[in-house]
Structures are given as C-alpha cells and as structure tokens.
Amino acid sequence: MEENASHHVATKTFVFVWIALLCLTGLTIKAAQMQMGEWSMVANIAIASVKASLVLWFFMHLKYEKRLFKLLLFVPIMTISIIIVLTFFDIWYR
Amino acid sequence: MEASFYHAKTRYPGIFGWIFTTDHKRVGLLYLFSTLSFFAVGVSLGLTMRLELIRSGMHFYSAQTYNAIFTLHGVIMIFLFIIPGIPSSLGNFIMPLQIGARDVAFPKINILSWGLFIMGGAIAVTSLFTGGGPPDTGWTFYVPYSIRTGTNISLAVFGVFLIGLSSTLTGMNFLTTIHRLRAPGMTWKRMTLFTWSIYATSWIQLLATPVLAITLLLIIIERNFGVGFFDPAKGGDPILFEHMFWIYSHPAVYIMILPAMGTVTDIIPVFTRRNIFGYSFIAASSLAIAFVGYLVWGHHMFTSGMSDTARIIFSLLTFIVAVPSGIKVFNWIASLYKGSIRMNAPLLYTLAFIFLFSIGGLTGLVQGALATAVHVHGTYFIVGHFHYVMFGGAGFGFFAGLHYWFPKITGKLYEEHLAKLACFFLFIGFNMLYFSMFVLGWEGMPRRYYDYLPRFNGPNLVATIGSWILAMGLIIMFYNLIHSLFAGNKAGDNPWEAASLEWQTTSPPPVENFATQPVVTKGPYEFR
Numbered sequence: 001m002e003e004n005a006s007h008h009v010a011t012k013t014f015v016f017v018w019i020a021l022l023c024l025t026g027l028t029i030k031a032a033q034m035q036m037g038e039w040s041m042v043a044n045i046a047i048a049s050v051k052a053s054l055v056l057w058f059f060m061h062l063k064y065e066k067r068l069f070k071l072l073l074f075v076p077i078m079t080i081s082i083i084i085v086l087t088f089f090d091i092w093y094r
Numbered sequence: 095m096e097a098s099f100y101h102a103k104t105r106y107p108g109i110f111g112w113i114f115t116t117d118h119k120r121v122g123l124l125y126l127f128s129t130l131s132f133f134a135v136g137v138s139l140g141l142t143m144r145l146e147l148i149r150s151g152m153h154f155y156s157a158q159t160y161n162a163i164f165t166l167h168g169v170i171m172i173f174l175f176i177i178p179g180i181p182s183s184l185g186n187f188i189m190p191l192q193i194g195a196r197d198v199a200f201p202k203i204n205i206l207s208w209g210l211f212i213m214g215g216a217i218a219v220t221s222l223f224t225g226g227g228p229p230d231t232g233w234t235f236y237v238p239y240s241i242r243t244g245t246n247i248s249l250a251v252f253g254v255f256l257i258g259l260s261s262t263l264t265g266m267n268f269l270t271t272i273h274r275l276r277a278p279g280m281t282w283k284r285m286t287l288f289t290w291s292i293y294a295t296s297w298i299q300l301l302a303t304p305v306l307a308i309t310l311l312l313i314i315i316e317r318n319f320g321v322g323f324f325d326p327a328k329g330g331d332p333i334l335f336e337h338m339f340w341i342y343s344h345p346a347v348y349i350m351i352l353p354a355m356g357t358v359t360d361i362i363p364v365f366t367r368r369n370i371f372g373y374s375f376i377a378a379s380s381l382a383i384a385f386v387g388y389l390v391w392g393h394h395m396f397t398s399g400m401s402d403t404a405r406i407i408f409s410l411l412t413f414i415v416a417v418p419s420g421i422k423v424f425n426w427i428a429s430l431y432k433g434s435i436r437m438n439a440p441l442l443y444t445l446a447f448i449f450l451f452s453i454g455g456l457t458g459l460v461q462g463a464l465a466t467a468v469h470v471h472g473t474y475f476i477v478g479h480f481h482y483v484m485f486g487g488a489g490f491g492f493f494a495g496l497h498y499w500f501p502k503i504t505g506k507l508y509e510e511h512l513a514k515l516a517c518f519f520l521f522i523g524f525n526m527l528y529f530s531m532f533v534l535g536w537e538g539m540p541r542r543y544y545d546y547l548p549r550f551n552g553p554n555l556v557a558t559i560g561s562w563i564l565a566m567g568l569i570i571m572f573y574n575l576i577h578s579l580f581a582g583n584k585a586g587d588n589p590w591e592a593a594s595l596e597w598q599t600t601s602p603p604p605v606e607n608f609a610t611q612p613v614v615t616k617g618p619y620e621f622r
Contacts, residue, residue, distance in 0.1 A: 076301050079388050086389060086407065087337050093401035 009058070017058045024051050038092060045084070098505065098602040116201035117605060122187030123503070124208050129183055130572075132174035132215065137568065139167040144527070144561040150548045157544040161230035162245075164542065166222065168233030169250070173257050174215050176488050177346060180353035181299070182207070182264055184495050185292045187503060189268065191596035192286045194277025194614060196606040199270035203263050210260035218253030221246040232542060234343070237324040237335040241316050248317055251310045258303045258310070261349075265299025268292055277595070279614035286594045286618040287376050291356025294380040298345045298352075298387065306342035309335065336398050340391035348387040350484060351451075352380055354491025355422055358444040361498050362426055363619035364592045365441035366433025370619050372425040379418035386415045396467045405464055412462035419455055423448060438590070439513035443494035446521050450486025454479060457532065475535025481528045493520075493571065500575060501589045505601045506582030512574040519567030526560025594618040 024047050031043040056062045062070065099119050104111030112120055143163055146154050155163075190198055198204050222228040225246030231239055240247050272293050276285070285293075312323050312335075322328020324335045363370045370376065392400060392408030426448055435441070457479045461467045470476065501507055530553040535541075539550045546554070588597040595618070599608050 079301065079385070083341055083388060086392070086404070087341075089407050090333070090337065090392070090400045090404035091331075093403035094399075 009061075013058060017054050020054060021051055024054075041088075097604065098600065099605045100602055102605045114205065116197070116205055118190050118198045118201065118204060119187050119503075119603065119607075121201075121204050121208055122183050122185070125178055125186060125211070126183035128208075128212060128215070129175050129179050132170050133179075136167055136170040136175055137565065139163050139170070141561055141565060143167065144558045146544075147546070147554055148558040149551055149555070150546050152545065158230065160544040161542075162222075162228035165229050165232050169218060169229075169254070171484075172233050172346075172350075173254055174211075174218075176350040176484055177261060178211060178257075178264075179350070179488065179492050180357060180495060181268070181292055181295050181349070182211070182261075184357070184492070184499060185268065185295075185353060186264075188499055188596055189289050189292050190271060190275070191502075191599065191603060191607055192289050192594055192618070193272060193275065193280050194595050194608065194612045195271060195275035196608070198267050199274055200267050203267055207260040207263045207267070210256050210263070214253045214256030214258075214260060216253075217256065218250050221250035221253060225249060234339060235310070235313060236339070237313070237316075237332050240313055241324065248314050251313050255307055255310045258307050261299050262303045262307075265296040265303070268296040269300060272296075277612050277614055280595075281614075283373070283377075284614055284617050286356075287359040287370065287373070287380075288353070288356035290377040291352045291359070291380050294384040295349050295352045298349050298384050302342045302345040302349075302388065305338060306346075309338040309342065312338075333395070333398055333400060336395050337391070340394045341388075344391035344394065345384075345387045347483070348383055350488040351491075352383060354447065354488045354495075356380070357491045357495035357498070358426065358447050359422070360594065360618075361440045361444045361494055362429045362433075363621075364498075364590050365436045365438055365444075366430055367436070367621055368429065368433045368619075369617070369621075370425070371428035371431075372421070373617070373619075375421050376425050379421040382418040383415065386411070386418065390415050393462055393467070396461075396464060397471045409462060409464045409467075413459070416455065416459060416462070423452060423455075439508075439510060439517060440494050440498035440590075442514055442517045443490055443497060446517060447487060447490040447494055450482055450490060450521075450524065454482030454484075454486055457482065470535055472540055473535035474531040474539045474541050477541050478528045478531030478535060481531070486524060486528070490520075493517075496575065498590070499596075500578070501585030502596060502601050502603070504579055504582070505585055506578050507585045507589060508574050508578035508582055512570060516567050516571035516574060519563055519570060521567075523560045523562070523564030523567055527557050527564055528560075530554070530557035530560065591621070593621050 028044065028047050031040060031047065034040070034043075036043060056073075062073065099117055104115065106114050112124060115121060115124075142154070143160070146160060186198070186204065190196070225248075226244040227246060229235075229245045229247050229250045230243060231245075231247065235247065235251060240251075272285075272289060315321050316323055316325070322330040324330045324332045326332065359370060359376055390408060390412045392404055393412045396405055396409075426444075457475070461470060461476065461479065497508070497513055533553045534550055534557075537550070539546055585601050587599070587601050589601075590597070593616070595612060595614065596603075598612065
C-alpha cells in the first residue's frame, strides 16, 4: 500500500528534532523554577504540546500522511483541547 | 438460496459456535441476549426499590441494602444495558447489512468486545459478594466517599473499566467498517440515518471512553496506594473527579440516545411511506450532538462548588445542545405530516419515543438553566428527567427497533395486537411512574434517600403502582417476542416493504449477508 511506503527523511532532520526536544525539556525545567504561579500550568502544557507535535509530525511520519488522516487526528485533539480549556474556567475562577 | 446464518455450519459445534463466532449477526445476538438479561435484573432491582418506597418508613430491607441496590440498579442499567443496548446489539446486527458489508472490519475484535463486556459484567457482579460487600456509592462513584467507603469499590470499578474497553473497541470497529466496507454506490448520503447515528456514536465511544478508564484507574490507585489525586489534604481536588467523570459520562448520554434517535428515524419513513424530511440536517445534527455533547458536562456539577464563570459557560453551552435535538424532533414530525401512516407496533413505539423524549429533553432545559437547576438539583426531578430521556428515549427507541427488525433477525412475525397492548401498558405505567417523580422533585423530595416525609406519600404510591403497570407491559412485550420466535408466522424477506439495504436480503440473512454483492443506486427511503 502506498501509505506504507517509507519516506526517505534526512538523518539531520531527526537530529534537529531530537535537539529541539532536548531544548524543550530544558525549558520545562527552567519554567518550573520561574515561580509563574497559575501560568506555570499553561507553560507546561504549551511546551508538552509542542514536544508531542514534533514527535507526531516527524518521528511518527504524520507529515507524510494523507490529509484525511491528519484531519482524523486533528479533530479529536481540538476536542480534547477545548475540554481542557473548559476545565480551566472552573479551576482558574474558583 | 443460501441457508440463514442460524443454520450455517460453524467452526465449533453447539454453544461454542456462538461464543467463538466472528459473524457480526451472531455477535449482535450475543449482545442482545446479554443486555436483555442484565436489563431483566435491573428492572427487578428497580421494582424492589419502588416497593420499598411505596410509603414512608422501613418495609423490606435496610438503608444500607437500599444504597447497594440503587447503586447496582444504576451500574447495570447504564453500563450493561443502555450503553451497549442499541449500538452493540442492533448496531452489530443491522449496520453492516445496511451498508452492504459482509461483516464488520475486525470480526475477531468484535467477539473480543463481547468477551470483555461479559468479563466486566461478571467482575462487577462478583464485587457484590466479595471484599467489603456491595458498592454503595451510586453509579457515579463520586469521591471522597468512593475512596473512603469500606465496600468493594475497586473490583466494581475494574469491571466497569473492562466494559469501557469493550465499548471503545466496538466504536473503533464500527468507524472503520463504515469508512471502509460500504458497498459500491453506497455514498455517505445514501446511508441510512441509523448508520449515521451509529457513526456519530462510535466517535463518542472511541474518544470519550478512555477518559472514564483513566478516571476509574485513578480511583483504584488512590484507594490502594493513597495517592491524593482527589484529596485536598494531599494537594488533590475532589471536584476534579466530577469533571473527569462527567467528561465521559455526559457524552455517554449521547452514546445511549443517538442510536435510539437513528432507529426511529429509520422507522418513520417506512411507516409513513414517504422520504424522511431533512435527511442532511438529521445526519448533521447527529454529528453536532456528538461534538457539542463533549462540551456540556459541567451542568452535572452546578452545585458542586465549581466557579461561577464555569457554571455560566456550561449553562450556555447546554442550551446549544438542545438545538440539534430540536432539529431532529421537528424533522420527525414533519416526516409524519401528510404521510400514508401505517400504525404498526414499531411506529407506535416511535411515537411514544418522540413524546417521552420531548418531555425528557424539555425538563432537561429546566436543569440547564442555572437558577432552576439549583432548586431541583439532587431531587427526584432529576430522577424523573433522566428516566424520561434514558428509558423513555433510549429504552423506547430500543423497543421500537426490536419490533422493527424482529422479522429481519428471526424471520418471524410477532402478534401485532399484543405488541400494541404492551406499548399501551408501557406508556401508561411509564408516565405514572416517572411523572410522579417530577412532582415529588419539584416539592423537594431528595433523590437517593431511603426514606421520606409522610407528605410525599401520594405521588410515591402512584409511582409504585405505575412500576407494576410498566412491568406488566414488559412481560407482555417479551412474552410476545419470545413466543413469536418459536411459533410466529413466517415474515418473508421484507414485510414492511422498506427500501433500505438490510431488507433486500433474506430474513434471516445468510452468513455473509448477501448472495451477490449489492450495488446501491438510490437512497434508503425512496419507495417509488
């Protein structure tokens, strides 16, 4: 099947992504030390989302998938994101 | 002509030909038999509760037993009957036939789902007789009580976890089936609206159920290892549990009701002999309900101590979900208008469904509005409301579907007058039982209580008498169906003269559904 065909991705792309992930991990540690109060949660979720996106996009080859598969993944992620935001309307304003 | 799937040779003999089957029709019937067995237990428990509540005071059993019984009633009815009720039984049997597929996409996962469902049910039942005794938390397993009670919560919760896994697998299976296995010519706009509703339901099953799984595991971890996810003394938050529980359990309400809506949408055109009014809007409203249904869970928590901002937002969102439900109701009514109505049992159950669901839906708005919700929260008004939606809606929709597809499933016809008589009893008993609860709730009788003040005696007596009439209706209905299974007249392939694909094969269908690959050239409700 064509979608199973391997895409040749340059090794340096993977290395760049790996370095980016390491930097973001460092950023998570830095953010934890910054005493941002309620905003530390936002910072943590934002960094984790970027990391997860990098893994999905490059390591799991989402970049090379058909548009339908991207859409099928995007809709649930958006739904979960909205659910998390709605939960914060309680926690932040309580 | 090929032999029906009942008579076809199976890989294993006898009962094992059923338990290890991969035929979607056999799996559907396994689900049907199991869910109806659980339903019978749930009804019996409900009847004993109504008997206990016939007058104020203690009559038959203790308060602790009452707590255990209403918990069990809720867990059985929600997790073992209504959630798998239509999608896993009728959906399994009918949906692949309707899209012209030979089976579901993953037949082995299909039978695995049933196995997990039965294992989960067995574990939940085992929890009654082992450990610290029957769980007494209500079906919602709210913390902190579910963390502190000495009853056997962990095992019951693990049973529900397995049932959830079964539900997720079924959702994934059906989604793949509908995307990949439609017959040539079966475009999205030629699918029946039942299949559309199963499609929307499957998305909810796939995406919402894992949230429940996580929540239940957190209870087990907190009970066994003392981790304080929900304990404020350890930095946790008890309201977080309610959020996580309802993030699943509100969409689960739509897992229950959407397939029932799909069922009646299939029935109406057949018994009015005209095309459904507003096909695209009904299909889109199923998806809209599935999506918006994710965003309204907070209305279960208006008095839990959630922030005012969140309460206002959830109240607003709750009103939005009424719009697609309203679209469906108006389209059903418009489809009946000027139709050549044949008042057969399936349509009678459908009309009862529309009436009862409308009352359930409208009383839902009373609770969606913040001010009135605070007044009726935690009262019998809620109990009345959700029984109107769950039993009057999902239950009557299920009965309608059972009568509509009975000739397809069994090849037999039931006694029409007995089916109508049963519907009459069910309708009268239902309204006596549950409308009384609206009155009681409005007057302030709290739900889940073992006893009540003598001033609530009147409506409670009416409700209990209603429960007997309702039970009578159920007995007549199931007597009729079971008796017809053995002694009914032959139905023929298409007794209702329906146009959708499942009726274009033999009744009961052969093993791989169609003698030749069907090619679809028209919509499911075009009779001319």
